[in-house]
Amino acid sequence: MAEDSGRYKSFTRRALLIGGTQAALLAALSGRLYYLQVVRSDQYRMLADENRISLRLLAPPRGQILDRDGLVLATNQQNYRVLIIPEQTKLGDEEIEVSLARTLDALEPLIPISDRQRDRIVREVSRKRNFVPVTVVENLTWEEFSRVNVRSPDLPGVIPDVGETRFYPQGASLAHLVGYVALVSENDDTDDPLLTLPGFRIGRTGVERMSDLSLRGKAGASHVEVNAHGRVIRELERSEGQPGADLVLTLDSNLQQTTTARLGNESAGAVVMDIWSGDILAMASTPGFDPNAFNYGLAQDEWDRLVTDTRKPLTNKALSGQYPPGSAFKMIVSLAALEAGIVNPGHRVFCPGEVELGNQTFHCWKRGGHGDMTMTSATEQSCDVYFYDIARRTGIDKISEMAKRFGLGTTVDFGLGVERSGLVPSREWKLARTGERWQVGETLITGIGQGFVLTTPAQLAVMTAQIANGGLRVTPRLIKPADPVEEARVDGGLDVEADQDPRSLGISASAMAVIHGGMDAVVNNPRGTAYRSRITQAGFEMAGKTGTSQVRRITEAEREADRGVNEIPWAERDHAVFVGYAPISAPRYAISVVVEHGGGGASMAAPIAHDVMLEAQRLGAARDRRQAAEVDAPPEREG
Amino acid sequence: MVETGLRLAKPELTLGKKIVGISWPLVFLILITAGLGLAVLYSVADGAVDTWVRAQSIRIGIGLVLMFAIALVDIRLFLRLAYVGYFGALILLIAVEVAGSIGMGAQRWLEIGGLRIQPSELMKVALVLALARYFHERSMEEVHKLRWLFIPVAMIAAPALLVIRQPDLGTALLLIFGGGVMFILAGVRLRVFAVVAVAVVGAIPFLWRSLRGYQRDRILTFLDPERDPLGAGYHIIQSKIALGAGGVFGRGFREGTQSQLNFLPESQTDFIFTTLAEEFGLVGGLGLLGLYTLMLALSVIIALRSRNHFGRLLALGLGATFFFYVFINIGMVTGLLPVVGVPLPLVSFGGTAMVTLLAGFGLMLSVHIHREVLIPRRLGGTFS
DSSP, X not given: OHHHHHHHHHHHHHHHHHHHHHHHHHHHHHHHHHIIIIISHHHHHHHHXXXXXXXXXXXXXXXXXXXXXXXXXXXXXXXXXXEEOGGGGOOTTOOHHXXXXXXXXXXXXXXXXXXXXXXXXXXXXXXXXXXXOEEEEOSOOHHHHHHHHHHGGGSTTEEEEEEEEEEOTTGGGGHHHHOOEEEOOTTSOOOSGGGGSTTXXXXXXXXXXXXXXXXXXXXXXXXXXXXXXXXXEEEEEEXXXXXXXXEEBSOOHHHHHHHHHHHTTSOEEEEEEETTTOBEEEEEEESOOOHHHHHTOOOHHHHHHHHHOTTOTTSOHHHHOOBOOGGGGHHHHHHHHHHTTSSOTTOOEEEOSEEEETTEEEEOSSTTOOEEEOHHHHHHHTOHHHHHHHHHHHOHHHHHHHHHHTTTTSOOOOSOSOOOOOBOOOHHHHHHHHSOOOOHHHHHHHHTTOTTOBBOHHHHHHHHHHHHTTSBOOOOBSBOOSOHHHHHHHHHOOSSOGGGSTTBOOOOHHHHHHHHHHHHHHHHSTTSTTGGGOOOSTTOOOEEEEEEEOSSOOOHHHHHHOOOGGGSOGGGSOEEEEEEEEOSSSOXXXXXXXXXXXXXXXXXXXXXXXXXXXXXXXXXXXXXXXXXXXXXXOOOOOO | OHHHHHHHHSOOOOHHHHHHHSOHHHHXXXXXXXXXXXXXXXXXXXXXXXXXXHHHHHHXXXXXXXXXXXXXXXXXXXXXXXXXXXXXXXXXXXXXXXXXXXXXXXXXXXXXXXXXXXXXXXXXXXXXXXXXXXXXXXXXXXXXXXXXXXXXXXXXXXXHHHHHHTTOHXXXXXXXXXXXXXXHHHTXXXXXXXXXXXXXXXXXXXXXXXXXXXXXXXXXXXXXXXXXXXXXXXXXXXXXXXXXXXXXXXXXXXXXHHHHTTOSTTTTTTTHHHHHHHHHHXXXXXXXXXXXXXXXXXXXXXXXXXXXXXXXXXXXXXXXXXXXXXXXXXXXXXXXXXXXXXOOTTTSSOHHHHHHHHHHHHHHHHHHHTTTOOOOSSOOSTTO
């Protein structure tokens, strides 16, 4: 076995060589483990946590919007929806586009997905990062939602989810004022991480937009442990967000409904307000639209129809519609004349139906004229010649000054972003605007609320409220103050003489009395222009002023033809205006109604004001009784 | 008959003596390692026994029975059966090529009577056996002559090429390395290895071209895992994160977030070491490496104590194959080596590998038990 011993020696050497090499390599593995698990451990621990911990934002419930009596104007409803996380739909090395299309195909039999929605999903996916969930469909029925729920384990990346959707129980009547919410668009400021949530909506118009931040609340956060497929295993930590604050408006939603219904299909705006507190009780604009439709995403053709409609359903006419006030401006002219001492209340003018100035003829609306007019009868019958006369005597400067004192030409600013300022013309304005000097004829036209003067229904309501309360400045408000003391102070008024009140506009009581008398006569004297719209219920009587404002210059031929309202094309018809307040005995509410191309103020606007003011007083009286009952009988304790 | 005389000089081994002669420390190490593997499988299955633990336990049981049975068989029988076994395994490999079922994009398994076996695993043991016999029968002079080396090279090349075709690069490498170690142990001059090494380096460009896309990907990704962090590099990155997050003492049994939350793929098979080291930390990882080191040390001792060349070659050849399993697998999961599909011996879930490994240990035990048996270069008899 000598030969074998040679082999054995060789083998032993080689065996030790092999064993030594193995030991060295195992030592290298140990070193590698030491490097990974000790030297780099902290870094890898962090990466492991990044892997497993995912921060999920918790959307706070959006605050409700309520009317003054606590009726819901905007609330939240459960929204069954399906989300998709694009990267989780991938099987193997699939492209996102392929896996997305495959997943949507698989969803198609379970829930309806239109081609339009499909395009939107693809667009949104390409815009966002692949782990950001994208809404597939929303507002599913419970049946549709359950179908997806059952199948979702087989559909990676598909997440059935219950979200919230905004609901406006009042529908179109508050569409403009309350506004609506809509999906966040690329242009929105995205500092708030909430805006990155899929399907998150922000206030797009109206109060929803104005008070968006307080309604929105603050995002909560949930730290969750997820597995490699993004499925949540457990919650590690949770910080609750802050729910959006509820917002109480000054509106009376019943009155709002009445007003909207009464405006009907007209293109119109109307405002009812409390003449002491400035509370806006109703602010209607017609035609409207269904704000809930915006939630579900408006179809392009529906949107186009809204945008191109000549009656502008998307515009809040009460705030942004600017109209010549017509004869509703005459109180301002009277006040300017009286306060300047240029005429006294007994000033008389003979109305022959027209008046000449230079080579121009200025017509009264009544062919043949009113005859001998006083300030009260001229207001009552809306005699234009009388106001041509006192306007000429008073001059544009004083008329402008008085109009501005009553808030015309100044934006009634609620912060809604749509309020317009209207226009009170002056010499300086005209010179700056046209480079031409003011003409006396223009003063005459301004005297009957035509020409350059433009007002919004909101401004007319504020003007009327300030006339009704005897010349006190009123700041209209839309949001009910949370502090009841503050409210009581404003509501009760100040126990001082009108001219001592810091809110006083500085109008003499005697001048105010003349105006009040004129407005009373307009409605309650048989010859008054709004006599047919008088409120006959005792204690609810209304005072007011009609206005009919031309939208274009009337030619001599047309004046001769004397066509009826229905013979004139809609867009060429006069705007119908009415402003008023009630009750006469103890004024409390002011109203303005403007019906675009409605024909005459007396025939179109005054009857609407009649119905609305009657309802406003009924609702107000009922509320007073309710509140008195609450004060008398404090709520009983339970048990 | 010198052989007979020598055999008679030694008393015949009784069954009792054989059982006593078993290397019980080695058996003990195997049981601990397999038990550790079961614990990790239990953890990976999120506390479920049905998923992997039960099946794996049954395989370990079968493997242990087989191991002891093999250990008690006279080593000369394996010498006689070495070539038959090799050709049997080779035929099975060809059968896979012809009729194997497709799994994981590769043909690796063969269904025989409801049993799913991986012939490439069997071949690892069969090749070592065959080479041990071949070199046992060669004299040193013959081993030093190149012409005697063509046959053993062909014995390695045939199964290696078949396995590469499946394609299973990991097993092919194991066969080549395991076979290469047999050449070294047999006493082939080291300069021959130097020439082969130069030839291999020269052949790399050609080899590169013959690799499949995913094999190239794996190598490229190994060189730079960040190249494709969500695709091919994902495994390595997630594995390193898991290891690092484990730290010195680990995150605790069943507390490894990477493993439990499925960030770590294949955590029951090729990446099981990562789970172990994530949950038991450096302590656990080094502990397992220690177990392997002890087993390898025992294989060297067993080889050196054997008085027959066949046994020496067999014990160290099996030990070396075992070592390559360990080194390639752990090197892979720690990012030192490319991702090749090699299981962690005795720990990874997998039937054929477990049974084959335990059968291999049975052979090693048999070498140990029959260490005093002298075997002539030429063994007479019907099997030769």
